[in-house]
Amino acid sequence: MSMIQPPSARVLGPATLNTDPATRPLFGSRVRAGFPSPADDHLDADINLHAHVVKHPAATFFVRAEGDSMHGDGIHDGDLLVVDRSLEPAPGRVLIVALNGELTVKRLEHIGQRAYLTASNPRYRPIPLDGQEAQVWGVVTHVVHALGGGLA
Template sequence: MSSRQTLSAKLIGRAQSVTATHHQPLFGSRVRAGFPSPADDHLDTDVDLHAHVVKHPAATFFVRAEGDSMRGDGIHDGDLLVVDRSLEPVPGRVLIVALNGELTVKRLEHIGQRPYLTASNPRFQPIPLMGQEAQVWGVVTHVVHALGGGRP
């Protein structure tokens, strides 16, 4: 991959309200990432993952990431991205942008007074938006990926 190439995104579909329940159990205690402690033996409540990651169903869609330009933000090749079109694309947010007709995922930044799309992988150069055909599709709100070698 050259330093000019971008992490692309592949459109999967819209987030729709789920009429059937898809709740999974949520333990009442948190899991420590340090020294282990005894866990509670009971479940506190159920959690609907869709309800947790989709705040605006009519404005939310999913895309699959391709490439490694955003791995510094925890976005890896094959990850599922939750994208909300109702959120404002302000500097600092990770966006899905149609850049010259091709979808990409990058962080919006201002360098000096000019807007750029930046990667979180230092191998990739910032992409100036001045003079480019760019349309913001939405703001990435969540990233879903498998741990280890189990990429979808």
């Protein structure tokens, strides 16, 4: 059985060594989440994670999530959210909203003729927007979270 060498264990020559701390190696094949199979053992290119998740740098900010109201959307307590202020806050999108002066992350939905902020955890009721002071700060485009046992 052959062992696949992780990218960090490779010996790279001067022509292929990337010293830019903003870019990291991108493995040339995808990782299967199903039945394991032999993987291609090569690096395809470098990837700059910031450039990958930030499409509009002047309009993007990061914020940490708190609570469990958005678990159904894969947003957990402590996750880092990438928020783009240049995107339209359309129904179905996950938004950062200042609601009566407090920031919240919720999905914008229309139920009948009314607009609501909805959680993806059924324990939380939809929040009607009529009669509320609400200001959209931006659209959540990416979520970054650590897996259990990953990073301390």
